Amino acid sequence: MKNDAIRLRGRARADAAIRFGFWLLFTIVLTNLNTQLGHGETLHVPKQFRSIQQAIDQASPGDSVLVQQGTYRERLKMAAGVTVRSEGGDEKGEVGLRRAERTILDGGGDLSKLPGVQMASGSVLDGFTVTNVGNFDAPRWEQHYKSSGSQQKHALIGAPGIAGISVENVDCKLVNNIVHHIGYTGIAVRGRATVWCTVVNNVCYRNMGGGIGFMDHSRGLAQGNQCFENFYAGIGHENASPMIIENICWNNVRAGIGISEGACPIVMRNRCYENRRAGIGARTGTGTRPLIEDNDCFRNGMAGIGADEESSPMIRGNRCYQNKMAGIGSRAHASATIVGNECYENEMSGIGQEGDAKPTIINNHCHHNKLSGLSFNACDEGSCIAIGNRILENGKVAVGVQAGWKVTFLSNQFERTGGLPPIVMVFEGATAVFRDNVISGQGVAGVRVAGTVVMDGNRFAGKEMRPTGPPNFGVWALDGSNVTLRDNQFSKWRHAVHASGAIVNVQENRVSGFHRYAFQLQKLKQGSVISGNQVTSDGEGDAVLGGDVGSVGTVKIRVERNTLAPVKSQGK
Numbered sequence: 345m346k347n348d349a350i351r352l353r354g355r356a357r358a359d360a361a362i363r364f365g366f367w368l369l370f371t372i373v374l375t376n377l378n379t380q381l382g383h384g385e386t387l388h389v390p391k392q393f394r395s396i397q398q399a400i401d402q403a404s405p406g407d408s409v410l411v412q413q414g415t416y417r418e419r420l421k422m423a424a425g426v427t428v429r430s431e432g433g434d435e436k437g438e439v440g441l442r443r444a445e446r447t448i449l450d451g452g453g454d455l456s457k458l459p460g461v462q463m464a465s466g467s468v469l470d471g472f473t474v475t476n477v478g479n480f481d482a483p484r485w486e487q488h489y490k491s492s493g494s495q496q497k498h499a500l501i502g503a504p505g506i507a508g509i510s511v512e513n514v515d516c517k518l519v520n521n522i523v524h525h526i527g528y529t530g531i532a533v534r535g536r537a538t539v540w541c542t543v544v545n546n547v548c549y550r551n552m553g554g555g556i557g558f559m560d561h562s563r564g565l566a567q568g569n570q571c572f573e574n575f576y577a578g579i580g581h582e583n584a585s586p587m588i589i590e591n592i593c594w595n596n597v598r599a600g601i602g603i604s605e606g607a608c609p610i611v612m613r614n615r616c617y618e619n620r621r622a623g624i625g626a627r628t629g630t631g632t633r634p635l636i637e638d639n640d641c642f643r644n645g646m647a648g649i650g651a652d653e654e655s656s657p658m659i660r661g662n663r664c665y666q667n668k669m670a671g672i673g674s675r676a677h678a679s680a681t682i683v684g685n686e687c688y689e690n691e692m693s694g695i696g697q698e699g700d701a702k703p704t705i706i707n708n709h710c711h712h713n714k715l716s717g718l719s720f721n722a723c724d725e726g727s728c729i730a731i732g733n734r735i736l737e738n739g740k741v742a743v744g745v746q747a748g749w750k751v752t753f754l755s756n757q758f759e760r761t762g763g764l765p766p767i768v769m770v771f772e773g774a775t776a777v778f779r780d781n782v783i784s785g786q787g788v789a790g791v792r793v794a795g796t797v798v799m800d801g802n803r804f805a806g807k808e809m810r811p812t813g814p815p816n817f818g819v820w821a822l823d824g825s826n827v828t829l830r831d832n833q834f835s836k837w838r839h840a841v842h843a844s845g846a847i848v849n850v851q852e853n854r855v856s857g858f859h860r861y862a863f864q865l866q867k868l869k870q871g872s873v874i875s876g877n878q879v880t881s882d883g884e885g886d887a888v889l890g891g892d893v894g895s896v897g898t899v900k901i902r903v904e905r906n907t908l909a910p911v912k913s914q915g916k
Contacts, residue, residue, distance in 0.1 A: 451477035459510035478527020507532035529553030577602030606631035670696030747773030806836030861890030
């Protein structure tokens with residue numbers, strides 16, 4: 345019996361040990377699970393800890409530090425996996441959340457080389473105002489604000505500095521914070537492409553760098569942030585590729601959103617307005633290749649969206665209006681692809697090019713801009729292909745092509761129903777090819793040419809032919825120009841072609857609705873050909889040719905196989 349009792353006691357101890365082992369294992373698993381799910385302890389400041397940093401130092405991964413509203417004169421070094429949150433709900437305040445406005449981290453000025461907050465892996469900062477980190481230079485800010493940042497040194501953008509909130513090579517989350525009056529960038533994200541930083545619903549303003557900056561290969565999401573009155577861009581990128589979605593950037597000294605140095609972000613559904621320079625700007629290098637899609641850019645001091653310095657952005661489906669310069673602009677060897685945008689009511693052009701740019705312009709709608717729908721300002725060597733665009737009712741010309749450009753226009757619609765300027769103007773030193781376009785409306789000319797033009801298969805539809813008064817020509821070839829016209833259709837122009845002192849090659853075109861002469865040609869230069877054109881008219885005394893087209897000395901003009909026929913009766 346004694347032995348049986350001993351055995352029973354041993355079994356009981358073994359069972360107890362097993363139960364304890366299971367309990368211990370369950371506790372460990374539950375602890376790990378809580379840590380992973382963020383269900384750790386809550387540490388209270390100042391109820392339990394005098395300072396926020398003390399609470400952070402005592403916290404474990406998965407713990408939360410809950411901070412009572414007030415002003416805390418400290419700079420924070422976050423701990424891995426720890427959430428630091430301000431007390432209160434999510435009621436709106438004047439700038440951001442009310443609890444963020446009332447829970448303030450004051451960095452104490454430029455006395456420290458530490459950021460206002462240094463983020464750690466897996467950490468979360470939720471609902472704080474971070475301010476007074478570094479030196480906010482108010483006179484310098486005012487100086488560059490007045491000059492729209494034209495004197496700012498681009499080399500200083502992204503240069504190392506002391507940020508309001510710093511992210512260095514860690515995954516983390518910044519939400520509902522307010523960052524202002526920082527001597528550098530408000531929120532600065534640097535790091536490897538393998539980490540991800542989430543920056544959501546923050547407000548960044550009056551910082552001496554950008555509002556939010558992604559640099560050095562960093563990735564992440566910036567969504568729902570407001571960035572205004574920052575010294576550089578509202579949101580800036582240098583060699584980084586985050587997702588920039590649904591932010592509002594306004595009244596920044598440079599661009600609302602700036603993209604440079606090989607950055608390739610996705611920039612979608614943002615509102616960029618009243619910035620001192622561009623709404624969205626891409627620059628510095630062929631490796632700068634962002635996707636800029638479905639944004640609203642308006643009332644900016646320069647272009648709504650700008651491509652500069654060899655950048656190659658995809659600009660697609662945006663709305664750019666009421667900007668001081670172009671709706672969308674390309675210059676300095678930029679190779680933008682511009683597709684499906686609407687550009688209207690801009691002070692200059694809907695889409696403008698200069699400085700040896702090489703844009704591709706497809707299926708855009710440019711209307712009611714004060715100067716032109718498409719403009720190509722004088723340069724050394726620019727090139728462009730424009731396909732399927734609707735360029736309607738712009739103040740001066742639909743298209744202006746100046747010296748140095750080679751532009752091909754395919755299947756576009758160019759229209760202006762009122763005014764005297766030509767619908768399209770090709771200046772001396774420019775070359776343009778027009779195929780399968782519709783050029784309609786009114787003015788001194790459908791196309792006025794001082795350079796070199798090839799026009800093939802286009803339709804010139806005049807609104808109302810003017811027999812007297814200001815010129816009213818389908819194509820007006822000026823002295824020294826070189827114009828080739830093949831298989832085009834002209835209707836309701838005083839003359840389909842008016843040329844003087846030019847080389848013109850006019851073949852196989854169809855003309856109707858003109859005044860007296862289908863072609864008014866004077867003193868054409870050697871090599872000119874007028875051949876195979878079909879002219880219809882019921883006007884008595886109408887003719888194919890008017891003017892002095894004959895041979896003078898060695899100058900030979902070939903005129904042959906042109907026909908004049910009456911308009912067919914509608915009843916037969």
